[in-house]
Amino acid sequence: MTFEEIQKEAKADWDSLYHGRAPHILIGTATCGRAAGAMPVVEAFNEELARRNVQARVTEVGCIGLCSLEPLVIVVKPDSFAVCYHNVTPQMVPTLVESYIQNDDPCLDLALGTVEAVEGEAVYIPELSRFEHEHRLLMRNCGYIDPVNVNHYIANGGYTSLVKALQMEPAAIVEEIKKSGLRGRGGAGFPTGRKWELCRRTPVQPKYVICNADEGDPGAFMDRIVLESDPQQVIEGMIIAAYAIGATEGFVYIRAEYPLAIERLTVALEQARRLNLLGDNILGSGFSFDIEIVQGAGAFVTGESTALMYAIEGKRSMPRARPPRSVKAGLWGKPTVLNNVKTYAYVPLILSRGADWFSGIGTENSKGTAVFALAGKLVNTGLAEVAMGTTLRQLIFDIGGGIRGSKKFKAVQIGGPSGGCLPEEMLDTPVDFDSLRRAGAIMGSGGVIAMDEDNCMVDTAKFFLDFSQRESCGKCSTCRLGTKQMLDILEDITAGRGRIEDIDLLIELAEDIKDGSLCGLGRTAPNPVLTTIRYFRDEYEAHIVEKRCPALVCKELIAYYILPEKCERGCEHCVLVCPVEAISTTEKGIKVIDQAKCSKCGSCQLVCPPEYNAVIRLSPPDSVPARRVEKSG
Amino acid sequence: MEELRKELADILLADRKDRRHLIALLQKVQQKLGYLSREAMLAIADYLKIPESTVYGIATFYNQFRFVPLGKYPVKICMGTACHLAGGALVLEAMARELDIEVGGITPDHEFSLERVACVGCCALAPVVVIGDTVYPRMTPPKVEELLVTIKPASKKAAK
Incomplete structure (x- = not known):
């Protein structure tokens, strides 16, 4: 089959989705959608359609990126417009089927908006305020196409770049990528074109192409969404990379914790092979290349490129000293190009729309877009793709919708365990590789976690260090022992045993770990501690000097207290829920917590009815008012 | 040992005899047995x-591998950043207390096992608990008890 024939078939298949004769229901069933209950919704649609004998198709799609609104359902109706519904439950399904599929009421009160622009009251989704700040390149198809139907990708322009690339000189492709200014999206931001060129010029065969999908940062899931929603763009990018550097074998190293991404990628690879877009003699060009999936077994350090190559070889993934660089001697000692999922996904776009188009987006030294996973205390959690140079403020307030409830923004953590916590006054920092590094954070994996006044910065630093310390591979003693020492100090501080000189000791240890560690994990592990000291030193001092946790988080520095004047005497919620039987009732019926017994689980505060709101936290713990002496009862 | 070898024969023979496939072999064996027994590692x-x-050395390096069996209801508590900020540690504590086991442990009746995981990628629903394949969103310590009761009314008592 020629590529024109493939395209023609793909177009027909795609048209049946959005312009078919029967209604079509698209349900977002990426991992996050499933967690929010998408699978029972799929089942409910199938049952309801069968029960009413309605001819309609149900297709599972990827994720549009609006996690807090999942499950999301798009109903495509012939001769009408497509509507996207949010927070869909199985109970809503009969209404949707009856109102819009069988009749003409689009139920706009349940809808997020319309997928096509229509006249009238309906909101057009791309015009939602958050999307005005977004610039979707990698996520353009996510949630709209069937990730396990290669035709949908092809019908939307997919694989034309590969066809174009196969007619180009490999060196010209490398030139184009260099000209685009694309930098690696794994976090460090090494120029992709230069990496490819170095590998291309190494006169050793065979060569390998590796895609790093070992997204290990707790709180980041962009790569997973890309692979679960539109995997073909990554495959196409890898094939082009292989052609450009002269590789015949490729690997996708992906976390075993991402079973759905693995499943969808496996199907996508199979479909690409069937159309001869992958495999022997691709599209008759004489160029052969195939991709194998390797499942990671869970080790954060494997995300480091030299470590990852050892993992593919079946060894312990411990980073090694460079040189030699992987582009000269990587996997099995052969020249290897390793890039992140998103880096490969940009490649087809750059070839089809041109390096100049790509370099027109973003800032002087950081081109294109960046995908962030927004989480924490935000109104709109989920994924956002923005042009490089967008400020953190826009990301958090315009797209993320600001902090939930009436709480105040305190800090944003960006870059995961290797990144840093930035305060309010740094929110005008543009998100690009260099600005973030100057602020003490890093672009890293792209996890963005917003924190409010209820989050303790010392505890946050301790959390990340605990993670890095567990995940240290142990090769460099500064990392293995240094992170443990830092963690011990932070544990002392959060338990009220800190000394004021500990702050300087932490900084000193941090510098030594940075200097004495081989890989990125060790060199960046102190960042969360350093940035919290830099921007929130007063919180460290409160813990150390006053034995007080200002955010009322650190267990050993807080106490739970029931305000006698607020306690509704007849209510027993807290008494019943307390797992350690620390709450008793006085003669007057007021509940009192026995501080010696209290395990500080917070259950009493959670169950105290909001109209009483009698349970509070106090810090330091000795600020609990002494109990009035009452007659023994 | 002979019996185990037979049980693992499909897995072992399906892969090429290559050091490279060691991690994949361990994964497949763990998938089949639920954990890596001493005998299984010797056979590999x-x-x-x-x-x-x-x-x-490989099996102990990677977090995925375990050396004790999983419970009938494997409980995983997410300890990712978003879950931590939303009180994941309190949920973990409550779960450990209710089941009366430590992280990495299993109840004497082999019904529940307890693990902490780095991030399951459901940050919008934090804090989450995963039991089997089901994700339970927005957990709190009081909800832990309720959840265990709905999962298996009898076994909670047994665990206590």
């Missing part, structure tokens, strides 16, 4: 003709 070492210490 023998099959690949590599030292037993190498197999053990």
Whole structure:
């Protein structure tokens, strides 16, 4: 089959989705959608359609990126417009089927908006305020196409770049990528074109192409969404990379914790092979290349490129000293190009729309877009793709919708365990590789976690260090022992045993770990501690000097207290829920917590009815008012 | 040992006898047995003709591998950043208390096992608990008890 024939078939298949004769229901069933209950919704649609004998198709799609609104359902109706519904439950399904599929009421009160622009009251989704700040390149198809139907990708322009690339000189492709200014999206931001060129010029065969999908940062899931929603763009990018550097074998190293991404990628690879877009003699060009999936077994350090190559070889993934660089001697000692999922996904776009188009987006030294996973205390959690140079403020307030409830923004953590916590006054920092590094954070994996006044910065630093310390591979003693020492100090501080000189000791240890560690994990592990000291030193001092946790988080520095004047005497919620039987009732019926017994689980505060709101936290713990002496009862 | 070897024969023979496939072999064996027993690791070492210490070294390096069986209801508590900020540690504590086991442990009746995981990628629903394949969103310590009761009314009592 020629590529024109493939395209023609793909177009027909795609048209049946959005312009078919029967209604079509698209349900977002990426991992996050499933967690929010998408699978029972799929089942409910199938049952309801069968029960009413309605001819309609149900297709599972990827994720549009609006996690807090999942499950999301798009109903495509012939001769009408497509509507996207949010927070869909199985109970809503009969209404949707009856109102819009069988009749003409689009139920706009349940809808997020319309997928096509229509006249009238309906909101057009791309015009939602958050999307005005977004610039979707990698996520353009996510949630709209069937990730396990290669035709949908092809019908939307997919694989034309590969066809174009196969007619180009490999060196010209490398030139184009260099000209685009694309930098690696794994976090460090090494120029992709230069990496490819170095590998291309190494006169050793065979060569390998590796895609790093070992997204290990707790709180980041962009790569997973890309692979679960539109995997073909990554495959196409890898094939082009292989052609450009002269590789015949490729690997996708992906976390075993991402079973759905693995499943969808496996199907996508199979479909690409069937159309001869992958495999022997691709599209008759004489160029052969195939991709194998390797499942990671869970080790954060494997995300480091030299470590990852050892993992593919079946060894312990411990980073090694460079040189030699992987582009000269990587996997099995052969020249290897390793890039992140998103880096490969940009490649087809750059070839089809041109390096100049790509370099027109973003800032002087950081081109294109960046995908962030927004989480924490935000109104709109989920994924956002923005042009490089967008400020953190826009990301958090315009797209993320600001902090939930009436709480105040305190800090944003960006870059995961290797990144840093930035305060309010740094929110005008543009998100690009260099600005973030100057602020003490890093672009890293792209996890963005917003924190409010209820989050303790010392505890946050301790959390990340605990993670890095567990995940240290142990090769460099500064990392293995240094992170443990830092963690011990932070544990002392959060338990009220800190000394004021500990702050300087932490900084000193941090510098030594940075200097004495081989890989990125060790060199960046102190960042969360350093940035919290830099921007929130007063919180460290409160813990150390006053034995007080200002955010009322650190267990050993807080106490739970029931305000006698607020306690509704007849209510027993807290008494019943307390797992350690620390709450008793006085003669007057007021509940009192026995501080010696209290395990500080917070259950009493959670169950105290909001109209009483009698349970509070106090810090330091000795600020609990002494109990009035009452007659023994 | 002979019996185990037979049980693992499909897995061992399906892969090429190559050191490269060690991690994949361990994953497949764990998938089948639920954990890596000492005998299973010895069988893999023998099959690949590599030292037993190498197999053990790899198995202990990666977080995915476990050396005790999983419970009938494997409980995983997410300890990712978003879950931590939303009180994941309190949920973990409550779960450990209710089941009366430590992280990495299993109840004496083999009904529940307890693990902490780095991030399951459901940050919008934090804090989450995963039991089997089901994600339970927005957990709190009081909800832990309720959840265990709905999962298996009898076994909670047994665990206590």
